[in-house]
Amino acid sequence: MEHQFELHRIGYNFVHENGVNIDRKNGTDDYLLLYLKSNVTILTEEGEITTAEPSFILYEKGFHQKYYDREGPFINDWMHFDREDAKEFFQSIDIPVNKLMVLQGAKDISAMIQDIRVESKQQGKYHKEVLNAKISGMFYKFSDIYHVEIKCSDKLNRYRHDFNEIRNRIYAFQPDNLISNVNEISAGLNLSTSYFQHIYKQLFGVSVMSDIIRSRIEYACYLLSNNADSISEIAFRCGYENKEHFTRQFKEITGFTPRQYREKI
16 A cells, blocks of 8 residues: 655745744654745755755755744745655655755745645545645656756756746636737747747747647637637637638647537537
């Protein structure tokens, strides 16, 4: 049977108005995940480091926990937890312990910590199973983000937050706020269009236009399934001025024409 996470205590967006001064020489008897949203000086396996960007550290049991910011305010997320095979688990998904980690995708992890905190206050027959699944999922996501980012240069990772926001906006597909002009997006980031496209492809493995087209077709599939509008009207709502162009791209991605897709569902 797979071992379960045990959540002991958790905090989200916790604010220390007057700063913080933690020095637990013998650590704690459980694991501690910290998301440091403010700059601090912190003890790691490499010695004391002053953070310059929002960072994470995963402390294992018994490791000297020392971090301080004497000016304040200091803001962090934190989670005390345990798991019988924790050491083996973190080795298996390749998350280092007692090491400072800068993640540009930190907002995703912070949102998952918030979700775990909310779940920790709930009740139900399968509450423990749900909580374990959420904590496990958060660490799997953490590992994915961490290993994607360490493969990229620091220069490339500096753009990751802004580009994640752009990609989320593309796939949110808001008809009144369509992204269709790559020139405007790149200008908003003070980048040339060609360099913007290069960074996007490096970060996500696909071109920005491929994502724009796919998001349009996904929205078209939703409308065809839940709306009685004509195919021409749906094409226009998805950002196409030409029905034939829409039909061609729709078939390239789904394998069906819009009419065939509507008839088969």
